[in-house]
Amino acid sequence: MSDTISYMLKASTGQSLGALASILGKAKAHASETDVEESVFLSARLFPDMFPLLRQVQVATDITKRGGERLAGVEPASTPDDETNFDELIARCAAANEAVQGLDDDALNANENVTLQVPIGDQTMPMEGRFFLSNFILPNLHFHAATAYNLLRMQGVVLGKRDFLMPGGA
Numbered sequence: 001m002s003d004t005i006s007y008m009l010k011a012s013t014g015q016s017l018g019a020l021a022s023i024l025g026k027a028k029a030h031a032s033e034t035d036v037e038e039s040v041f042l043s044a045r046l047f048p049d050m051f052p053l054l055r056q057v058q059v060a061t062d063i064t065k066r067g068g069e070r071l072a073g074v075e076p077a078s079t080p081d082d083e084t085n086f087d088e089l090i091a092r093c094a095a096a097n098e099a100v101q102g103l104d105d106d107a108l109n110a111n112e113n114v115t116l117q118v119p120i121g122d123q124t125m126p127m128e129g130r131f132f133l134s135n136f137i138l139p140n141l142h143f144h145a146a147t148a149y150n151l152l153r154m155q156g157v158v159l160g161k162r163d164f165l166m167p168g169g170a
Contacts, residue, residue, distance in 0.1 A: 013068070044151045118132060
């Protein structure tokens with residue numbers, strides 16, 4: 001028996017966004033302990049053409065929440081990108097996770113084999129529901145969460161693999 005797409009979406013979102021919120025909490029504590037402005041961490045980039053930490057978190061939450069809503073046949077709600085500190089980003093992770101966990105399992109699973117029209121930039125790409133989840137939503141979530149983790153490691157926040165793998169970390 002294979003896992004349902006509702007299970008895969010909700011389990012991955014709960015784990016990844018929960019861990020991301022925990023990581024951001026450790027970063028907030030580190031910034032306070034080292035007397036470094038949070039904005040220094042939030043504006044950090046791995047490379048000049050990559051998004052800063054702040055935007056990495058916003059994209060991770062948007063992709064997951066809006067993708068899940070689209071997968072459930074719900075009109076995706078826009079979330080303003082107005083966070084300026086760790087507390088607001090942690091709250092954003094919690095809100096996105098709550099939104100995904102609240103999606104109807106039957107509605108999600110009903111679109112497993114349905115071709116969805118997914119807007120990507122100024123184009124629309126047709127993707128079957130299961131493909132959309134496994135090849136777009138989840139890889140994007142993990143990419144942006146891992147990038148946020150790496151940005152914080154680069155800034156000296158003490159994190160380990162366990163922090164990335166589980167909410168609450170070590």
